[in-house]
């Protein structure tokens with residue numbers, strides 16, 4: 001075969017392969033290598049002759065609950081039972097829970113509320129007047145019950161966004177426990193310290 005005819009064959013094959021669906025053409029070009037451009041599948045809202053109502057997208061089976069919408073224990077996961085905030089933290093309060101809550105508070109809440117919860121975190125300093133983290137030692141915050149604080153940490157309040165998706169249920173309850181400890185500690189006097197430990201307070 002002469003060199004000219006070899007070049008001709010190469011050019012013809014290259015021409016075919018490079019054919020994609022051209023704009024304005026009624027008939028699709030021949031695809032020598034369709035790769036995965038054409039797949040046997042239904043796209044949303046497409047019709048299907050398989051079902052009598054011709055919908056390719058089927059409705060979920062009756063009673064289906066999305067994983068996001070599944071609530072095992074209303075009080076534990078929302079902090080609200082029949083429209084009322086849960087009064088008391090469901091976690092057993094001990095040193096380990098408080099230490100865990102401290103870790104999570106310092107990670108997730110302190111950037112805005114600062115480590116003492118008085119609202120002086122770095123975010124508020126940079127954000128300006130429109131976004132000022134609350135001082136969590138205010139009487140009206142202290143008066144809120146555990147479920148309401150948990151609900152604020154979960155779903156936010158006014159300009160504060162919620163942290164339900166970043167912090168697990170357990171961790172948010174631990175944060176609430178630690179926040180209570182911070183609130184309790186702020187106005188504490190020497191009478192709050194057990195007598196045998198008073199000598200260690202400086």
Ligand code: HEC
Pocket residue numbers: 105108109110111112113123131132133134135136140141144149152153157158159160161163167175176179
């Ligand atoms: C990105 C900043 C930011 C983070 C992070 C943040 N907050 Fe807030 N928080 C705010 C702002 C701002 C407000 C005031 C909302 C308003 O009044 O508009 C607020 C208000 C609150 C209040 C309501 C106080 C009241 O009585 O009105 C509580 C409780 C609270 N935050 C708890 C938390 C806890 C717990 C965390 C950590 C899980 C947290 N916040 C994380 C910005 C933040």
